[in-house]
Amino acid sequence: MVILSAFIILEFYANLFEKSVGHYLKWQNHKRPQLGRMWERDRQSLIAQAQIQSIRSSLDIQEENASGISSLKQLFENVSPGFPLVVTREKFLHLYFDFPGLGSEQIISPYDLINLDSGNNWEQVFLKRFGPWVTLQFLGPQNIPVHEIFLSIDTISEVHATRSIKRGTLEESDFKQNRIFRIDEVLPVLKSLDSVTQKAVFPEPRWFLEKNYHISRVGIADIVTGEEQHLVFGIEYDTDYYTGVLFIPVALELANNIMSQIDRSDVLGLAAVQPSFEVIP
Incomplete structure (x- = not known):
């Protein structure tokens, strides 16, 4: 009797029964049929969250x-x-x-x-x-x-055609021996060029330095390639595991100008236009 009286007093002053029912409905809300405007709004919110999560998961997989x-x-x-x-x-x-x-x-x-x-x-x-x-x-x-x-x-x-890379030596890429130069023979000529021309024939030195690639030689192809008349420069470098060559197409006139400045008695015949071929690394 005392317990019942206490419960009635609590219910009168604190609305204990209504609050208990409210909390129960809140806890069981996800299990109950979603009816009415409020339930439809919650359902759409859950669908949107699921779609966002799906997009994020897809992007994570692609990354x-x-x-x-x-x-x-x-x-x-x-x-x-x-x-x-x-x-x-x-x-x-x-x-x-x-x-x-x-x-x-x-x-x-x-x-x-x-x-x-x-x-x-x-x-x-x-x-x-x-x-x-x-x-x-x-x-x-x-x-x-x-x-x-x-x-x-x-x-x-x-973009790809402006630079390509192949493992191996210059000789293995068909560069002629009399058109292969030590890097110390070529650097003085490169240093004499203006900055725009330097970038056209040689990548930023940091590209080699940061990768710990050690340039050893530079080769100049003896056959003109492409409709715009280019010669292919090959920059040979050594890594800790292999030798590679970076290929760069250089305008014919510029290539001949560079070769004419390299102090080598066996490099006197500059490139003549011949049937073209393409270096494919």
Whole structure:
């Protein structure tokens, strides 16, 4: 009797029964049929959260797939219809500035990158391909594009053509012995060129230094390639594990000018236009 009286008093002053029922309904809410405007709003909220989580999971998987990519060329080669890729801001900038030459500027200007970065609002780059086009979307914190670039496959191929790499020696890439020079024979000529011309025929030295690549020789092909009349320069370097050659197409007139300044008595016959071939690493 005393307990019943105490319960009635608590119910009268504290609405204990109503609060208990309310808490019970709240705890069991996710198990009950969702009816009415309030339940429909909650259901839509849960669906939206699930969709956002699905998008984030998909982007995480695409980013994981791109984690092993080590060059800008490999990045674009791995993008195919139906298989997009995501790289972090840090990864994209590393690949962009790691390209041995100015070809990456055909993708996006470094000044545009500075302008984009000034807002401090991009964290990833999403790459997808549709037919002959590749789209680059710079994503913000909420995975919303803050900048977008459309590149044709032809443009990407042109970027790749400006620099290519092959393992092996200059001789193994068909460079003639009398057109292969020690690096100390070529450097004085390179140092005498203006900065724009230097970048056209030679990558930034830091590209070799940071990778611990030791340049040993430079070769100049004896056959003109391409419709625009280029000679291929081959820069041979040694790593801890192998020897490699970086190929750079150089305008014929500039290549002949460089060769004419190299003090070698056995290099007198400059390049003549011959049937072209293409160096394919």
